[in-house]
Amino acid sequence: MTQTTPRVLIVEDDPVTASEIGAILAAGGLDCDRRASLAEAMARAADQPFDVIVLDRMLPDGDGIAAMQGLRAARPGAMILVVSALGTASSRIEGLDLGADDYLAKPFDPDELRARIRALLRRRGASAEGATGDLMQFGALQVRTKARTVHFGDTHVPLSPREFDLLAFFARHPGDVVTRMQLLEHVWDLHFDPQTNVVDVHVSRLRRKLDAALPVPVLHTARGLGYVFDPAGLQTASPTGPA
Structure with a gap:
């Protein structure tokens, strides 16, 4: 199966520094997106999937x-490098205490920046592997990959x-837009488009079953793009109804 290129969101208002960071990471095979303000970064992060966020302070x-x-x-799930x-x-400790996954002071060595990004990607991959090794839980929804079972509370979802x-x-990939091609590659193990609606048919069947079992819809169509699994509403919903 093909692997997707890791994506990095660079939040830096100085164009020279932003360009430098982008060039360093692109040379390491990463896909970079640059934004110059927190408002732009928040909007972009809400709209596109990223593996790492490189974040300036000032x-x-x-x-x-x-x-x-x-x-x-x-x-959710993106690693943050300040x-x-x-x-x-004291500044580094403050950033780490407030939730940064790593903190690098300017000026920095390009090789060290790449090494820190690689380390964050390994940590993210290990975290995802651990989460998918057995239980993935979203509120009362439990997906167990070893037993291959799905429950909402005590109710089995066949x-x-x-x-x-x-x-x-x-x-x-909660919250991410998942394309039909990604599903063909990772679920059907097809690396070409068979020009059929096989993905849409199976997703439609899955959505009907989830809609019947859950109090809120979680699987949505991103028109022209693919699908989004958004379990946020399950955090406040109980098996007996909305909280």
Whole structure:
């Protein structure tokens, strides 16, 4: 199966520094997206999937570390590397205590920046592997990949093997737009488009079963793009109805 290129969101208002970081990471085979303010970064993170967020502190609309909670809410699972001229020990400790996964002071060595990004990607991959090794849980919804079972509270949600594989893939990418081609590659192990509606048919069947079993819809169509598994509503919903 093909692997997708890791995506990095660079939040840096200085165009020279942003361009430098982008060039360093692109040379390492990463796909980079640059934004110059917290507002732009929040909007982009809510709209597109990212594996790592490289975050400056002194931005036009605020301190980057003050926005980390919002960025994590917009893009769960993304690792955050603060890269800042505020490089004293107390500044680094503050950033890490407030939720940064790593902190790199400017000026930085390009090789060290690449190494830290690689380390964050390994940590993210290990975290995802651990989550998908057995239990993925969203509120009362439990997806167990070893037993290949789905429950909402105490209620079993019966799925066909293909439907389960679809849900498991969606559950590994909550909030992300998943394309039909990704599903063909990772669920059907096809690396070409067979020009059929096989994906749409199976996703439709899965959605009907989930809609019947859950109090809120979680599988949505992103028109012209693919599908989004959004379990946020399950955090406040109980098996007996909305909280």
